[in-house]
Amino acid sequence: MNIAVIFAGGSGTRMHTKDKPKQFLLVHGKPIIVHTIELFEQHPMIDGIVVACLKDWIPYMEEMKYRFRLDKIGAIVPGGETGQLSIYQGLLAARQMYGLENNIVLIHDGVRPLINEQVITDNIHSVEKYGSAITCSVAKETFVLVDDSESVVQIPSRAHSRVAKAPQSFWLKDILDMHERALSEHQTNMIDSCTLMNYYGKQLAVVDGPFENIKITTPDDFYMFRALYDARENQQLE
16 A cells, blocks of 8 residues: 655744644645645545644644545544654554555655655655655755854765655655664654664665745745645646
């Protein structure tokens, strides 16, 4: 099976929202997280979806599931105190709902609604072939690495630089094993799944994705998503 784990446990402090977390902000009458989930709901190769979100917002997420006919959602579970722990809760629910063996899991931010069907397909095929898939975009600008004093210590070649985004996909058994190893070593704040897997020496394969595959974290991100969404709706962009 191919399972999407959508995590959205953040409270959105950088978004400066008035009354709701960023993942539940509305764009054309639909929460951002619903825009995201629909990409997986409508994909023919996705068999099930697990959502990890803020505990107090689970009833609202249940309502959205029925209102927008998100029938592939098998479980909605509370997230954890960090992104890593929220993903772990989603993975545990995926194991409970769908089993462990021969299952692929696509881990995706609930506030990253600008992927497409091809990205999801490529992630699945990459895991089947290589055991992993890290969706990335080509770096359009130069990256610099700095030390603690903010001095530049290295400038990687742009030709070999990528921006890691999502989905980040693995065999469910493999990623769960690494999460449980991290927890046994009191590691609870890995920034994302590729960081976790790389920390334990796992080889990772790259899948190309669109540069606009942004994570909606700030007001600027929100306005960018709304503008791109409107342009696509008006058939100005493919």
